[in-house]
Amino acid sequence: MLNYRSLKDHVYEYISNQIREEALKPGERINENRICEALEVSRTPVREALLQLTLDGYIEQLPRRGFMVKSISLSRVHNIYEIIGALEALAATTCIRKERSIDFDQLEQMVVKMDQLIEAQAYEGYYQLQHEFHQMIIEASGNEDLNKMIGNLKKAFIKQAYTGADYDEYQNALRKTNEEHFQILKLMQAKDVIELRSFIQDVHWNSKYAFMEMLE
Incomplete structure (x- = not known):
């Protein structure tokens, strides 16, 4: 019971x-x-x-x-993407500047597994794992307020199941996103603060992928 x-x-x-x-x-x-x-x-x-x-x-x-x-407009998704990009960039750069403990091997295993889930069209598993990937970096910053702020912003989104329309665009977008996860990992390992901040904010959270958050 x-x-x-x-x-x-x-x-x-x-x-x-x-x-x-x-x-x-x-x-x-x-x-x-x-x-x-x-x-x-x-x-x-x-x-x-x-x-x-x-x-x-x-x-x-x-x-x-x-x-x-609740519905969410595309313009609001764009706004939220910009804010999350800036905050996650802060979390990641804080993590490496302060040399906080983070398991890079585990992050790499997540990226590999996400590739497998994308190819298997196991999208629910992919979204869960990519959430864990980002959350691991955010929590490693040691900034609880930053963690809460990002979490609250992401609550505006709720993933819909993939319905089959625009398959190629959707699949290719996920593949590219996961390539970006690997690039984030490489930049963190290299401790390249400037490039890491720019990549997360301007590339990974680019609002052109906002359509994947929309419920229509």
Whole structure:
């Protein structure tokens, strides 16, 4: 039997997957009763999960109207990319300037594994691993406030499952992104602060890839 917290987490995951797989679309109201019936749970953990999703920026609560899937404009994604690029560049350069401990071998293993996941079209696994790659660097900076700021900004995004449209563009974009992960690793190992900052901010978080964050 799941405890209360894990039950709320289970509902949270179910709803976020519904958004990711486009069963729930931006602007669509969320039917709480339908979720209760689908998961055979009471309204309490569903409401707790919805409130958490609201705090995390995936949905919004409408006065006296329940909850709705939140949409995000391409222009806002561009803005967020620019901010995250600057903050992640700060995290990475702080890490190497202060010579904080970081496992480069583990980062390299992640990059290799991400290549394999891309070719296998295992996109969920790829996104999870690339999150861990970035998070490992951010946490190595030792700056908890910076970690929280970046985390809050990234909560504006929720990945949709790949649906098959524009396959070549999507696949090539992921391959290029992972090549950039390897370049970030090389620059960190070389302790090239200037080039590392420029590469993360201007190349890796270039807003031309913002389309991959969009739920349409």
